[in-house]
Amino acid sequence: MDYSNTPPIVFIFCGQAVLWKTMALELYNENSVFRESMDKIDNYLKNNYFNGESMLNKLRLLNDDDESPNNNQYLSHSILFMFQVSLFELYKSEGISPSLIYGVSCGEMASLYCSGGVSLKNTCDLLIERARLIDKIVKNCPKGxxxxxxxxxxxxxxxxxxxxxxxxxxxxxxxxxxxxxxxxxxxxxxxxxxxxxxxxxxxxxxACIPFHTSAMDFIKDDAFRIKEIKFDENSFTVPTYSSSNGKRYNENNSFNIFKSIRNCLCTKIAIQDIFNKIEINGSKKVIFVELSPHPIASPMMYEIVRTLKSTIFTTTNNDEINPNVISLSSLNKNENDNIVFNNGIKTIKRHINL
CATH class of the missing domain: 3.30.70.250 (Malonyl-CoA ACP transacylase, ACP-binding)
Structure with a gap:
């Protein structure tokens, strides 16, 4: 893959910890592309998995802003999935598509679907199974x-x-x-x-769940009854990385739901490999975009840059005049959704000359 002319864009799909009652509400109210995608997925889940109950309505009707969606695993999994897929569709409507994808923990549900690797039905089946497994831990194990x-x-x-x-x-x-x-x-x-x-x-x-620790071993036998998803070289329209081992999904690296819940997250390994592949393929610049309601992984890119020992990728903060690494979050909890998103779009288009 030749990145020498246009900087590659890497989408990072965050995990489930950062969710709240009014997340993405401004974007939902004011952006028709985002709203239509959210409603479409909400309706799909409502009609096929939740006996007519809307998870989006359930989110908005939480008692107060201090009640976390993470208290209900079916709600948190569903909201994160529809949010990330809808952001993906919104970026696509702006002419922005990823060159590579990295999904973190629960964010792998949306990343696998958006990468073209798994169908909507199969992804939603996985989503509900994952929520069921985590819910089982919540109900049967000590809080963490x-x-x-x-x-x-x-x-x-x-x-x-x-x-x-x-x-x-x-x-x-x-x-x-x-x-x-x-x-x-x-x-x-x-x-x-x-x-x-x-x-x-x-x-x-x-949250009260110590994800990716030995506390997850409680559901090991149950989780291993769920079949692995195997891939081949034609499975993906966008190359996609696993957070359970930091490697690209391919014929030698299948998706295993227990490993995705239990294994230590390998963000450092995945991002370093992404940097290496981009450098080998001739790029002098890279853009990371985090599909998250609030910055989580995006600030970490600059920390990883400090350990790369690369002569090309040297940017270590967002304030450099001529950066070769740009790292953006889609939204920020403390700022207006539409302003943050539109500013990010302008930054991306400026760097890829759209």
Whole structure:
């Protein structure tokens, strides 16, 4: 694939942690392409899986803004899926399509569908199965704590893993950013206090499920009864990466629903491989676009750049005058949806000369 003339665009589909009652409401109210896609998928799910109940209406009717959609796995899975697919359709309507796709955890449902690798029906079947499995964990296992910290995996293992044996690495995003998880509240409180004293950033996620840790082993036997999805070289219209091992889906790398829930997220591996392939194929610039209601992965691209040792991709922040790495989030919780999205479109088109 030749990227020498037009910078490649990489779509990153985030996981489910960042959802709230009014997310994407401004975009839904004011953008007909986005709204029609949301309604179409909502109706499909409503008629085929939820006995006529709209998940979109269910989201908007939550009691207050403090009630997280993550409390209901069928709701959170459905909303993230319809949101990401609708953003994908909106970008496509603007003439913007990805060269590569990376789906993170629950975001893999939408990434597999948008990549052309899995049909809508088969993706929705997976979506409901995944929600059922996570719901089973919620109802039968101790509540847990997922959280982010700015630390390297080697440093955590060397300095803290023995002391906090019940705290696990759930995702390696960069050399200085980890997703962690535990069901041991006492150890988390001790670690939180120690990290605050040492000024190591640590942030709890608004969810009670320690995704991608041993807590997921509870559903292993159930999950392995669900068939893997196998691919061949013609399966995808857009090359797509797995977050469970950081590799491209192909005939040697199938989708396994348990591994997608249990395995440590391999964002660092996937993004570094994406950078390497883009550089090999002649690009001097790359654009990352995160399909998320709020920035999660997009700021991490610059951290990964710092570890690349590349002579081409050297941008380490959004403020550089002539960047060779551009990293954008589709929306921002603290700003107007339409303004953020339209500004992102302008930035992308400026860099790809549309």
């Amino acid at each position: 704590i997922p959280f982010f910290t700015s630390l390297g995996s080697d440093e955590f293992i060397e300095k803290y893993s023995k002391k906090y044996s019940d705290i696990e690495i759930a995702g390696i995003h960069t050399d200085f950013s980890l997703l962690m998880g535990t069901t041991n509240f006492e150890q988390f409180d001790q670690l939180f206090k120690e990290f605050k004293e040492k000024e190591i950033p640590i942030k709890r996620i608004n």
